Amino acid sequence: MTLIETQNLDFSFNKGEAVLKGINLNVKEGSIYGFLGPNGSGKTTTIRLLLGLLPSKKDKIKLFGQNLQADRISIFSKIGSLIEQPSLYEHLSGFDNLEITRRIRNASKNRIDKVLQLVDLKPASQRKVREYSLGMKQRLGLAIALITEPELVILDEPVNGLDPNGIIEIRELLLKLNKENGITIFLSSHLLSEIEKIVTHVGVLSKGEMVFQGRYNDLKELQNNSATIHIETSDNQKSLDMLARKYPSTFSENSHIGLRYQNKEQIATICRILVESSIDVYRMQVVDKDLENIFLEITKN
Amino acid sequence: MQNIIKVISTEFLKSKKTFAWWLVILGAGFMPAFVSFVFLSKWKHLVPQQGHNPWEDFTEMSSKGLGFLYMPFFVVLLTCLFLNIEHKNNTWKHVFTLPVSKNYVYFSKLTALLLFIIMFYILYIPIWIGCGFMVGLIKPELQLTTYVPDYLLLLSICFHSFIASLGIVAIHFWLSLRFKNMIIPISIAVLCGIIWVALYQGRSEQINYFPYSYNYSTVSPPNWITLKMFGIFPQHELFSILYFIIFSILSHRYFMRSFKS
Numbered sequence: 001m002t003l004i005e006t007q008n009l010d011f012s013f014n015k016g017e018a019v020l021k022g023i024n025l026n027v028k029e030g031s032i033y034g035f036l037g038p039n040g041s042g043k044t045t046t047i048r049l050l051l052g053l054l055p056s057k058k059d060k061i062k063l064f065g066q067n068l069q070a071d072r073i074s075i076f077s078k079i080g081s082l083i084e085q086p087s088l089y090e091h092l093s094g095f096d097n098l099e100i101t102r103r104i105r106n107a108s109k110n111r112i113d114k115v116l117q118l119v120d121l122k123p124a125s126q127r128k129v130r131e132y133s134l135g136m137k138q139r140l141g142l143a144i145a146l147i148t149e150p151e152l153v154i155l156d157e158p159v160n161g162l163d164p165n166g167i168i169e170i171r172e173l174l175l176k177l178n179k180e181n182g183i184t185i186f187l188s189s190h191l192l193s194e195i196e197k198i199v200t201h202v203g204v205l206s207k208g209e210m211v212f213q214g215r216y217n218d219l220k221e222l223q224n225n226s227a228t229i230h231i232e233t234s235d236n237q238k239s240l241d242m243l244a245r246k247y248p249s250t251f252s253e254n255s256h257i258g259l260r261y262q263n264k265e266q267i268a269t270i271c272r273i274l275v276e277s278s279i280d281v282y283r284m285q286v287v288d289k290d291l292e293n294i295f296l297e298i299t300k301n
Numbered sequence: 302m303q304n305i306i307k308v309i310s311t312e313f314l315k316s317k318k319t320f321a322w323w324l325v326i327l328g329a330g331f332m333p334a335f336v337s338f339v340f341l342s343k344w345k346h347l348v349p350q351q352g353h354n355p356w357e358d359f360t361e362m363s364s365k366g367l368g369f370l371y372m373p374f375f376v377v378l379l380t381c382l383f384l385n386i387e388h389k390n391n392t393w394k395h396v397f398t399l400p401v402s403k404n405y406v407y408f409s410k411l412t413a414l415l416l417f418i419i420m421f422y423i424l425y426i427p428i429w430i431g432c433g434f435m436v437g438l439i440k441p442e443l444q445l446t447t448y449v450p451d452y453l454l455l456l457s458i459c460f461h462s463f464i465a466s467l468g469i470v471a472i473h474f475w476l477s478l479r480f481k482n483m484i485i486p487i488s489i490a491v492l493c494g495i496i497w498v499a500l501y502q503g504r505s506e507q508i509n510y511f512p513y514s515y516n517y518s519t520v521s522p523p524n525w526i527t528l529k530m531f532g533i534f535p536q537h538e539l540f541s542i543l544y545f546i547i548f549s550i551l552s553h554r555y556f557m558r559s560f561k562s
């Protein structure tokens with residue numbers, strides 16, 4: 001079953017430039033879907049639309065196969081969410097924050113204890129949230145999202161700002177929720193490395209457009225194939241011989257040679273090799289630049 | 302129904318340990334304490350004539366003080382603080398993704414605010430009575446322990462004071478939704494307080510249309526206008542109810558349509 005589905009979802013803030021252009025999200029039950037994109041690409045905007053916090057045109061967004069506008073309450077009773085910084089009442093304790101949502105969502109009293117244990121906040125539950133660290137706030141936000149055993153959780157940058165240990169903890173928790181409780185997870189991030197260990201599917205957003213959506217393995221495949229640089233030199237045959245020794249993927253084509261692009265350092269090395277062999281370089285070009293740049297953005301450290 | 306009560310109960314939980322509670326408690330205690338202080342320090346001038354119930358003076362002084370202070374400070378500040386709980390913590394986005402309709406959210410907020418104000422009176426009444434008797438015990442010459450206050454009058458003052466506040470409650474509920482920065486509604490209230498004083502000093506006929514004057518008008522009707530009564534309500538209290546209805550509709554529409562989390 002498809003839990004999140006959008007059809008040609010567009011959005012722009014009052015009369016401004018389009019922030020989202022024709023987004024077709026498709027998130028299947030049971031998956032951990034990583035929603036990737038560099039800063040400002042529109043991830044939060046998409047999530048706000050999915051949760052009805054920004055107005056969208058009718059019939060564009062379906063959650064659990066139901067229309068967002070028509071079945072808002074029934075949909076939201078099955079979703080736990082966390083948007084940007086967690087929404088917490090800072091003057092209250094972690095426990096009271098959970099209690100507020102528990103009452104409104106009609107969850108049983110013992111759920112509070114359960115979720116506190118799950119996110120490892122039991123000892124701090126009576127302390128004011130104001131005194132929590134960012135990681136603790138993030139975990140409390142997650143606990144609130146989980147209070148009713150949702151079928152789907154939507155998390156906007158849940159590991160943003162956490163230290164490596166914190167990131168690992170949340171990742172493991174999400175993995176566990178997915179494996180053991182069958183919760184579908186939709187999470188956004190601007191760094192592939194933060195979430196690649198757990199995602200089964202990814203959607204890649206760039207400047208408001210979906211440039212990739214599919215299984216994570218397919219993304220990796222595509223990434224390897226699309227990342228190619230073309231090099232035109234005064235002596236392509238000699239260059240090919242030189243470079244093929246170091247980079248077996250080098251090939252020759254029309255007026256240039258090409259090889260698979262791995263990182264910036266590699267380009268410097270190639271230059272050095274060619275220059276040291278007295279070959280003039282006329283052109284060095286990354287092909288399929290857009291997609292490549294996006295990958296660079298989301299894979300940088 | 303059960304559901305809306307639950308939602309309202311969370312509003313009270315959210316207000317726990319906030320300044321709004323202190324405001325209610327301190328606000329309810331301030332005027333009786335202040336009047337007691339005046340009675341104790343100026344008691345020589347306040348010893349009642351033979352047969353005069355000193356509670357009448359105690360009542361008049363406190364209800365005038367209440368009408369004067371309560372209007373610009375208490376109601377406005379409480380409304381601001383109350384909505385600020387959500388603004389400040391950036392929690393509207395959480396509230397709007399809970400499985401409750403926005404209508405419920407709106408009505409539970411407004412109802413909880415009104416309950417808070419009612420709580421003010423519930424605290425005010427016993428504190429006021431207690432203060433009066435205490436002053437009587439300390440200064441027996443004031444004869445406050447010989448006489449008893451007119452309890453019915455006290456209830457009636459509180460009831461009418463509440464009705465007279467409804468107009469500004471709704472206006473400031475609307476303002477506090479529109480402007481997340483508390484300074485703006487508070488500045489507007491201060492400005493309107495000044496306008497009220499000017500209208501009062503100028504003995505203006507228009508004072509009955511100005512909602513910020515209603516609290517004082519209720520305890521001390523302007524004597525340059527003939528008091529029109531509609532049942533138990535003077536004209537300005539009906540206007541207060543009218544303001545309440547109009548601004549509640551405005552804020553409801555705003556909340557449902559254009560309010561940004």
Ligand SMILES: Nc1ncnc2c1ncn2[C@@H]1O[C@H](COP(=O)(O)OP(=O)(O)OP(=O)(O)O)[C@@H](O)[C@H]1O
Pocket residue numbers: 013019037038039040041042043044045046190
């Ligand atoms: N309230 C707003 N009014 C106008 N423009 C906005 C508003 N919020 C976001 N934008 C614009 O919309 C675009 C997408 O922003 P969004 O917050 O969705 O990006 P994001 O992918 O979540 O970025 P980040 O990784 O930094 O969180 C940006 O260009 C941003 O400037």
Ligand SMILES: [Mg+2]
Pocket residue numbers: 043044045084156157
């Ligand atoms: Mg964002």
